[in-house]
Amino acid sequence: MENIFIFLFNSIIVSSTICTADRLSNSVSLKIQRSFCFYCGHNLAWFDTIPVVSACILRNKCRYCHTSFGRYYAIFELFYILIGTFLWGTPVTWITGVFLLFLSLEDCSKQSIHANILFPWIGYLLVLHHDAEHLCLTVLILILSIILVKHRHTLGSGDIPVLLSLILSTTPVIFSCTLLIGCCLALFYLLYSQQKRLPFVPFLSGGWVITNLYILFLL
Structure with missing residues (x-):
């Protein structure tokens, strides 16, 4: 149970870190609470922002404009989530x-x-x-x-x-x-x-x- 919690916590941290870096790189204010597509500007629903899972279901594309946001996005996200889980003890x-x-x-x-x-x-x-x-x-x-x-x-x-x-x-x-x-x-x-x-x-x-x-x- 503890390992599941650690994995989920790292999923949130990695996803939030990627989102923050994307916003700062695109000069988007961090005060905007809702996640949105950088291509069409559509606000994303909660089920569009589940780490790894949403990217796999949507095949790394926006649900609304169908623009690809990275072929290996889910793999990259999962990789760093696993690294964070492994390094949790230090x-x-x-x-x-x-x-x-x-x-x-x-x-x-x-x-x-x-x-x-x-x-x-x-x-x-x-x-x-x-x-x-x-x-x-x-x-x-x-x-x-x-x-x-x-x-x-x-x-x-x-x-x-x-x-x-x-x-x-x-x-x-x-x-x-x-x-x-x-x-x-x-x-x-x-x-x-x-x-x-x-x-x-x-x-x-x-x-x-x-x-x-x-x-x-x-x-």
């Missing part, structure tokens, strides 16, 4: 995952994120993990990130709080694996797409997910 990791999901969606949409929402979280993590190992790595990454932002222009300023959150929310080894995998994923994407710029947060999130799933199931 609250710091779970909360970090929610932030990463939100910021990744924003970064994918407009390559700009509301990184300021991470500052209170970083402050809490500094109180929680203020040992010499974490602090030294934090200072090192902060200096390197500032150099990449100010002088090399190869990193966005919004990526710095994300990196600091990742450092302070886990062990240095896990952070190193996350950063390595994220950079490799980003490099493969650049080689495949032949683009000069990319949203880096989704690749960091991908590295973070892969690392945590490896720890959960293979260690």
